[in-house]
Amino acid sequence: xxxxxxxxxxxxxxxxxxxxxxxxxxxxxAENRKLMNELRRVPPVDTWSESEFNRMLACxxxxxxEDFITVLFLSRxxxxxxxxxxxxxxETAKKAYEEKVLTIRGxxxxxxxxxxxxxxxxxxxxxxxGRRLLIPDRRWMSQTVEAFQAFVTLYWPRVQDKSRSAGRTxxxxxxxxxxx
Numbered sequence: 001x002x003x004x005x006x007x008x009x010x011x012x013x014x015x016x017x018x019x020x021x022x023x024x025x026x027x028x029x030a031e032n033r034k035l036m037n038e039l040r041r042v043p044p045v046d047t048w049s050e051s052e053f054n055r056m057l058a059c060x061x062x063x064x065x066e067d068f069i070t071v072l073f074l075s076r077x078x079x080x081x082x083x084x085x086x087x088x089x090x091e092t093a094k095k096a097y098e099e100k101v102l103t104i105r106g107x108x109x110x111x112x113x114x115x116x117x118x119x120x121x122x123x124x125x126x127x128x129x130g131r132r133l134l135i136p137d138r139r140w141m142s143q144t145v146e147a148f149q150a151f152v153t154l155y156w157p158r159v160q161d162k163s164r165s166a167g168r169t170x171x172x173x174x175x176x177x178x179x180x
Contacts, residue, residue, distance in 0.1 A: 045072055045076050045082070046075060046079050048160075052159050052160050053072070055158075055159035056072060056152070056159045057069060059151075059155045063151075065151070066122060066123070067123070067136070067144070067148075068148055068151060070085070070120075070122070071086065071134065071148060073115065073116060073119055077113065077115075077116060078102065078104075078110050078116070080104065080107070082148055082149075084107075085134060086135060086141055086144055086148070088133045089131075089133065090124065090131050090133050092133075094124060096112060096117075096120060097112075097120045097121055097124060100112050100117065
């Protein structure tokens with residue numbers, strides 16, 4: 001092959017790669033827009049009333065979602081986002097349990113009360129070092145986050161106070177299945 005043909009082939013390969021990357025970026029941007037729209041529908045946990053929070057805990061308990069209960073408590077009591085909760089590594093949680101202080105980038109050192117230490121201990125007993133504390137075996141963080149978002153999005157209309165929901169009644173928890 002002559003150098004011009006090699007250059008043409010290289011440019012063709014580069015163009016295909018750029019097209020593939022552009023398609024991936026477009027897909028990620030669409031997913032990001034979807035997530036941002038979902039976030040706007042459900043206010044942050046630390047802004048929920050006590051009764052809304054308790055009803056959401058009851059829904060999580062009804063579905064035996066100890067991980068969701070822990071995320072709700074960490075979000076409510078420490079002001080963490082659910083993404084920060086799911087990103088919590090086992091080693092960080094062990095250290096926090098022992099020292100009674102959780103260190104999170106951007107938040108600094110946050111003292112842990114007895115309930116939060118109990119929630120961490122519950123997961124530490126079941127988990128192996130090196131894993132993220134609240135991510136089940138063989139699952140990606142994104143799958144777990146999507147399951148939590150789907151859960152909260154489904155139950156938020158049912159748990160929110162009547163004054164906030166503008167005429168909706170507080171319905172009981174329904175059957176919920178996590179996204180596959």
